[in-house]
Structures are given as structure tokens and as C-alpha cells.
Amino acid sequence: MLFDLLERLSSLNRVWFRQHPLLLELQPIQLSALVYLARCNRYSNTPLAVTDYLGLTKGTVSQSLKALEAKGLIVKTQSTRDKRSVHLELSEPARALVAAVIPPAFLADAAARMGAAADELERLLGDLLRNVQRHENVPGFGLCNTCGYHQIVEGEAFCGLTREPLGPAEVELICWEHQHGEEPEVSE
Numbered sequence: 777m778l779f780d781l782l783e784r785l786s787s788l789n790r791v792w793f794r795q796h797p798l799l800l801e802l803q804p805i806q807l808s809a810l811v812y813l814a815r816c817n818r819y820s821n822t823p824l825a826v827t828d829y830l831g832l833t834k835g836t837v838s839q840s841l842k843a844l845e846a847k848g849l850i851v852k853t854q855s856t857r858d859k860r861s862v863h864l865e866l867s868e869p870a871r872a873l874v875a876a877v878i879p880p881a882f883l884a885d886a887a888a889r890m891g892a893a894a895d896e897l898e899r900l901l902g903d904l905l906r907n908v909q910r911h912e913n914v915p916g917f918g919l920c921n922t923c924g925y926h927q928i929v930e931g932e933a934f935c936g937l938t939r940e941p942l943g944p945a946e947v948e949l950i951c952w953e954h955q956h957g958e959e960p961e962v963s964e
């Protein structure tokens with residue numbers, strides 16, 4: 777059953793986390809926040825977006841972000857658009873930590889052994905996620921280059937929602953405002 781498989785893999789992920797020598801000082805939620813912040817775009821690195829992405833309470837996420845800041849792993853900057861809003865950036869040590877531990881070695885090794893089947897599995901899991909996002913009332917985070925607002929204007933990537941140009945690296949990042957637009961319906 778799909779649920780059992782996802783649950784089992786999640787348990788293995790928890791075992792991996794608990795045993796990793798570089799992660800002894802972190803809580804699982806703190807690593808999840810760091811991984812998200814390493815992969816999200818400039819519209820999505822706010823405390824509210826982290827809370828929405830992780831699906832946890834505001835208080836829990838706020839405590840975790842404070843702990844990450846105290847450890848020197850994230851840096852807060854004030855938004856240039858809205859002085860009441862803050863953005864969260866990973867410090868250099870945090871970037872190095874995320875690069876060293878993600879993806880978990882046990883998962884990367886298994887995918888390498890599976891070869892092309894692992895690519896197909898990744899595609900199918902992506903379909904599963906998009907299917908849930910389209911049909912359930914859940915946050916719609918997704919990759920910028922698959923968004924309905926994503927446009928090419930004069931040869932450059934452009935966001936139709938914020939009306940701002942997007943850099944080449946930004947189109948590969950996760951966005952809080954992502955909308956499934958022109959993508960084909962997933963067959964069920």
C-alpha cells in the first residue's frame with residue numbers, strides 16, 4: 777500500500793537523521809527548514825512560507841527558526857518592499873551543511889542501484905504530489921519553471937504574477953506562489 781511505503785521510508789529517514797554525525801545538534805524540523813530555505817526563491821523565504829511549507833504551527837516553526845538563528849545557520853534581513861516583513865537566508869556554514877548531507881546517502885545509493893527505474897519513480901512521485909495539490913486544499917508550492925505564471929519575455933524568464941524578471945537559477949527554485957497552469961492533467 778502506498779501509504780505504508782511512504783511511512784516506512786519516512787521512518788528510515790528519521791533513523792538516518794538520528795545517526796548522522798553532522799546532524800547531532802539539530803532537530804529534524806530545523807533540518808527541514810534549512811533544506812527548504814536552500815531550495816526556495818526570494819518570494820518564499822519568509823517565516824510564514826516556511827510554516828506553510830512544513831505544515832506545522834506558527835509557534836513551533838518560530839522557535840525552530842530562532843534556534844537556527846542562534847546557531848548562526850540562518851540570517852534575517854528586512855524586506856526592501858515591506859519593512860514589517862523579514863526574509864531568511866542560509867549562512868555559508870548552513871549551505872555547506874545542507875550540501876554535505878542532502879540527499880541522504882542511503883537514498884542516493886539505492887537510487888544509483890535502481891538506475892533508470894529511480895528516474896521513473898521520481899517522475900511518478902512528482903505526479904502524485906501534483907495530483908494531491910490540484911485536488912485537495914493544500915499549499916501549492918512548486919518549481920518556478922512549471923508555474924502557470926512563468927513566461928519568457930524577450931528571451932528572458934519573467935514572473936507574470938510579480939511582473940519581475942527571473943534569473944536563470946531562480947527558475948529551478950521552489951515558489952510559495954506557484955500555480956499549476958498550463959501543465960497537462962495527470963492521468964489517474
Ligand code: SF4
Pocket residue numbers: 817819918919920921923924925926927934935936937938951952953954955
Ligand atoms: S512564475 Fe510562478 S513560481 Fe515563478 S516566481 Fe512567479 S509565481 Fe513564483
